Amino acid sequence: MPHTALLQPSSWSTADQLQPTPAPAVHDWLFNEDSLTRRLTALSADAFSVTPLNEGWDTLRSDECAALGVAEGSQGWVREVYLRGHGEPWVFARSVAARSALEGSGLALDQLGSHSLGELLFSDRAFDRGALQACHYPAAWLPAAVRTDGLWARRSCFSRGPLGVLVAEVFLPAFWPAAGIQG
Incomplete structure (x- = not known):
């Protein structure tokens, strides 16, 4: 299998760039700017949980370095979790931050455990959210248990x-x- 740093998604696109456009219900989940954690908590009638899969310092992927504006091959904190509804893995989430910016920032990503990063980011008004982008995620970047094209x-x-x-x-x-959305 090729090294994951070499793989690129088809392309990350903003809502107005995405072609073909997904069904309206799918589009809503992809580009809704509210907290995904809060939406999943509501959808699951409070049966929401976070299961950490792995986290630690690692080399960031090329697309991540570009999005964060850091040099290719930069080190960063990588956190991968399942966001679950009723115990089922509904969402695989991967969050990254460059080591150069994270160290000394006061943000303790290593202490989140089973707490939602989204809640932390949405509750801290000092954070600004950039544009949402979407793509079909490369299967090779997913955990083996949920690897799907x-x-x-x-x-x-x-x-x-x-x-x-x-x-x-x-x-x-x-x-x-x-x-309640057709796949």
Whole structure:
């Protein structure tokens, strides 16, 4: 299998660039600017949870370096989790921040555990959210247990001064029926 740093998504696109345009209900989940954590909590009638998969310092992917405006091959904090509804993995989330900006920022990503990063970012008014982008996420970038081609993903960068936290969220197959949307 090729090294994941070499793989690129078809392209991350903003809502007005995305072609073909997904169904309106899918488009709403991809480009809604509200907290995804809050929307999933409501959809699951408060049966929402976060399961950390792995986190730590690692080399960021090329697309992540470009989005964060750091040099190719930069080190960063990488956090991968499942966002679950009723125990089912609905969303795979990968959040990254460049080491150069994270160290000394006061943001303790390593202490989140099973808490939602989204809640932290949305509750801190110092963070500004950049434009939402979407793509079909490369299957090779997903955990083996949910590796599927063609899954919709979205990402945005939350910034506070020099710190950028890039958050990518991939909607897994179990999510769409739970949301009442045809797959």
